[in-house]
Amino acid sequence: MTAPIDTVLYDLGNVLVGWDPYGPYTGRMPRADVDRFFTDVDFATFNHAQDAGRTWAEARAHLATTHPQHLGALDVYVEHFAASLTGPVPGSAALVRELAALGIRLYGLTNWSAELFHAAEPAAPAIGLLRDVLVSGRVGLAKPDPRIFTAAVERFDLDPTRTLFVDDSPANVTAARQVGLHAVHFTTTPAFRTDLRAAGVPVTDPPAA
Numbered sequence: 001m002t003a004p005i006d007t008v009l010y011d012l013g014n015v016l017v018g019w020d021p022y023g024p025y026t027g028r029m030p031r032a033d034v035d036r037f038f039t040d041v042d043f044a045t046f047n048h049a050q051d052a053g054r055t056w057a058e059a060r061a062h063l064a065t066t067h068p069q070h071l072g073a074l075d076v077y078v079e080h081f082a083a084s085l086t087g088p089v090p091g092s093a094a095l096v097r098e099l100a101a102l103g104i105r106l107y108g109l110t111n112w113s114a115e116l117f118h119a120a121e122p123a124a125p126a127i128g129l130l131r132d133v134l135v136s137g138r139v140g141l142a143k144p145d146p147r148i149f150t151a152a153v154e155r156f157d158l159d160p161t162r163t164l165f166v167d168d169s170p171a172n173v174t175a176a177r178q179v180g181l182h183a184v185h186f187t188t189t190p191a192f193r194t195d196l197r198a199a200g201v202p203v204t205d206p207p208a209a
Contacts, residue, residue, distance in 0.1 A: 003161045005182070005199050008099055009152060010130065011143075011167035012110040015186045016096070017124035018086030021047075024077045037073040041066075051111035053140035081116045085123035091189030093126040098203055099196075100129055108133030109152045109165070111142045132156060143167070144175035153179070164199055166192060 013019040021043065025034045037043070041063065050059060056078050063074055077084075099106055108130045112120065114137030121127045134152045141148040153160060160180035167173050168186045176183035184195040190206030197203060 003159070005104070005162055005164045005196075005201050007105040007107065007156075007158055007163040008196075008201075009156075009158070009163055009165040009181070010106065010108045011165075011169070011172065011186065012108055012112065012120060012124075012127060012133070014089065014168045015166060016089055016092045016108075016127055017120060018089055019084055020086050021077070021084055023084040023086065024080035025073075026083065028076055028080070029073065034073065037070045040070060048111070048142060050113040051136045052142040053114070053137050056113070056115055078116070082119045082123065085119055088124040088126060089189060092124070095189055095193060095203065096126040096129050099201070102202065104201065106130045107152070107156045107158075109143070109148065110134070111136045114138045143169070143172040146175055146179050149176050149179045149181060153181075164196070164201070166195070
């Protein structure tokens with residue numbers, strides 16, 4: 001690092017809050033039917049459109065023309081979305097509190113539907129300790145589009161040379177680096193503690209296994 005890190009820019013899903021897209025269907029639909037829905041609509045691509053600003057009404061209208069047999073599955077997902085959030089990622093809340101106590105500025109940059117983001121903080125209260133969160137669905141851009149990183153830099157007045165971005169997606173990490181941010185791939189909170197210490201942020205060592 002050429003300058004001390006003074007800001008951490010957090011991805012949220014599976015970094016601060018666990019996300020399991022099967023959660024809304026538990027006890028409501030057979031797993032095979034859910035798998036068929038996810039496969040037929042290419043759920044990762046379908047959901048990315050939501051992250052990039054498509055409304056759920058628009059998504060439902062699209063599905064009605066392409067896969068009407070799966071409208072019920074979509075409705076279950078939206079209605080019970082909170083059940084997809086599995087709670088804080090282990091160790092994440094303590095690390096956020098430690099970083100805040102060190103005076104590190106904390107922000108979020110998340111791919112998330114604007115209409116469903118209200119469920120995030122109740123599932124992982126440490127999200128509320130972030131100074132602000134840029135939600136992709138609200139700005140109509142989604143990672144790894146470089147423009148959303150530029151938007152975060154401008155909105156939060158970040159110095160990229162002093163900002164460390166963390167995300168569980170290697171593609172997003174690569175995109176962040178391309179716009180000048182320091183970026184690391186998240187696997188576990190203890191591993192991220194090690195990354196932070198390597199970047200010069202004096203967090204405590206990860207607990208022994």
